[in-house]
Amino acid sequence: MAQAKIQSKMTEPQCAKFSRTLSMADRSGRLLETLDQLEMRVEALREAASAMEQERECILETLQSIQNGQEMRNICAGEKEELELTANRLMGRTLSVEISIGTIRSPMQEEALNKATAIIDELVKKLLDDMKCGRQRLLALHAACVTEAPPCPIDQKFQAIVISCALEDQKKIKRRLETLMRNVENAEKNIKIMDHQKLEQPKANGC
Numbered sequence: 001m002a003q004a005k006i007q008s009k010m011t012e013p014q015c016a017k018f019s020r021t022l023s024m025a026d027r028s029g030r031l032l033e034t035l036d037q038l039e040m041r042v043e044a045l046r047e048a049a050s051a052m053e054q055e056r057e058c059i060l061e062t063l064q065s066i067q068n069g070q071e072m073r074n075i076c077a078g079e080k081e082e083l084e085l086t087a088n089r090l091m092g093r094t095l096s097v098e099i100s101i102g103t104i105r106s107p108m109q110e111e112a113l114n115k116a117t118a119i120i121d122e123l124v125k126k127l128l129d130d131m132k133c134g135r136q137r138l139l140a141l142h143a144a145c146v147t148e149a150p151p152c153p154i155d156q157k158f159q160a161i162v163i164s165c166a167l168e169d170q171k172k173i174k175r176r177l178e179t180l181m182r183n184v185e186n187a188e189k190n191i192k193i194m195d196h197q198k199l200e201q202p203k204a205n206g207c
Contacts, residue, residue, distance in 0.1 A: 046101060050168075053099045054175070061179060063091050065186055103168045112164035116173050119158060120180075127184060135184055142181060145174040 066072060067087050072080060105113065123141065127134035136152075143150035144159035162170055 049099055049101050052097075053101065056094060056097055056099060057175070057179065059094050060091065061182070063087055063094070064183075068186070070189075101168070103166050105166050105169070108164060109166045109169070112161050113166070113169050115161050116158070116165060116169075119161070120173070120176060124180070127180070131184060131187065138177065138180055138184065142174070142177040145170070145177060 067084065072083065075083065119141070123134060123137055126137060137155075139150075139152045140155040141158050143152050143154045144156070145162055162173055165173065
């Protein structure tokens, strides 16, 4: 009888320990599963925020295009004033929407982003001074950001800098350059339209 009790006591802690180990494993598994699900939700959240950020940029770009477009110039003063007030109101409401998506960067990626930003800022100044020359530079920088073979020379130095940036920053750099390309294209169209009207002016007066 005594030997049976001793044997029971010896086996009891082992069973209890074994049960606790299984319970901890179960809890760990459930927590890991929850974290995996949260990770997917976080990525979905970041993607949704990025989509909202791009939509904000698109709205602002469209409003600026309307404000500076030729159609706005061809409208009578009264209607133009009303349209400009509406556009300015929409611009203000859009700018009041602030979206911030933080990007985790290594020191090397931070340095690369600063270099890329400085190069694009310098390009913007060049576009304002000499649009034709700046446009060629813009095309070379954009060519450095695309995967398919571009129809123009690539700025390989800029390409190396962009590759050193974080993936999210690479996408933003490409988007910024594409926005500049559209702005340049719209500006060139407006210049051609205005110049064409100017050339036609003497003929219209002569009729």
